[in-house]
Amino acid sequence: MILDGKALSEKRLEILKEQIEDAGLYPHLATVLVGQDPASQMYVRMKHRACERVGIGSVGIELPAEATTQEVLAAVNRLNNDCDIAGILVQLPLPARVDTERVIEAVLPAKDVDGFHPTNLGKLFSGHPAFVPCTPQGIMTILAEYGIETEGKNAVVVGRSVDVGRPMAALLLNANATVTICHSKTQNLPAIMRQADILVSAIGRANFVRADMVKEGAVVVDVGINHDENGKLCGDVDFEAVKEKASAITPVPGGVGPMTIATLMENTFRAARANSCTRVL
Numbered sequence: 001m002i003l004d005g006k007a008l009s010e011k012r013l014e015i016l017k018e019q020i021e022d023a024g025l026y027p028h029l030a031t032v033l034v035g036q037d038p039a040s041q042m043y044v045r046m047k048h049r050a051c052e053r054v055g056i057g058s059v060g061i062e063l064p065a066e067a068t069t070q071e072v073l074a075a076v077n078r079l080n081n082d083c084d085i086a087g088i089l090v091q092l093p094l095p096a097r098v099d100t101e102r103v104i105e106a107v108l109p110a111k112d113v114d115g116f117h118p119t120n121l122g123k124l125f126s127g128h129p130a131f132v133p134c135t136p137q138g139i140m141t142i143l144a145e146y147g148i149e150t151e152g153k154n155a156v157v158v159g160r161s162v163d164v165g166r167p168m169a170a171l172l173l174n175a176n177a178t179v180t181i182c183h184s185k186t187q188n189l190p191a192i193m194r195q196a197d198i199l200v201s202a203i204g205r206a207n208f209v210r211a212d213m214v215k216e217g218a219v220v221v222d223v224g225i226n227h228d229e230n231g232k233l234c235g236d237v238d239f240e241a242v243k244e245k246a247s248a249i250t251p252v253p254g255g256v257g258p259m260t261i262a263t264l265m266e267n268t269f270r271a272a273r274a275n276s277c278t279r280v281l
């Protein structure tokens, strides 16, 4: 079975549009983009388009690649203090000279629709999530929508990043899976991956997950955003070979990526509902 994140995201955005209309709110999302990385520019454009589609206003702050940490912090602080802004998102990665941790920590947790602030990550890890990072939350939504059970299952997450691997593991743990996190120093990685009922790959290497690393009938979730030798977008998983062995699999494109954006919209609506100083229609 192909887990169609694109179709699911369309459905969720339609539902959200109605919810926003019914609530009589006009939430605003602010994006902060530093530099001119073409992929980041494209993701920010996609986010603004999604906002327009569901009835969320969007404000784009663009800073030059040479911006200092102080300048990025000043932009975030202005947005923190702007009552009209329900959610703030700093597009990652930031240029190397900017202190990413300080910038993420500067976003008010109540406006942190990316769920990257330590307060929100702490709540997630304590089992009481508030804002959850969009990619892992989008994956949980896919699993739920397709009726994929997590309780008691062996889940293996390959990748330990703060934005995907770690929160993914916490969400699966909160959903009563038995979770293993693997990373570049993990020994016997293929053997561990073969134990997985649910395998999430967020390692960022094209064709890293081959069929011989996957248990027959496993659910395989591909978070990778890579390009193959012909420059074509692909995930971490050798999709053609692995789909024959998996019971369910997300494609790239059209799997996890669109759900990241749908979840961001949902988080922004949540932030707006909780934010007493959000502009009301």
Ligand SMILES: Nc1nc2c(c(=O)[nH]1)N[C@@H](CN(C=O)c1ccc(C(=O)N[C@@H](CCC(=O)O)C(=O)O)cc1)CN2
Binding pocket: 043, 044, 046, 089, 090, 091, 092, 093, 114, 134, 135, 225, 233, 252, 253, 254, 255, 256, 257, 258, 259, 260, 261
């Ligand atoms: N502040 C953040 N930065 C980044 C995040 C994030 O969640 N918050 N995630 C990624 C990039 N990302 C969103 O920002 C993102 C990546 C991919 C997609 C997506 O829909 N991809 C499509 C393919 C698009 C294409 O043609 O290239 C798909 O997979 O079907 C959406 C969002 C890093 N930075």
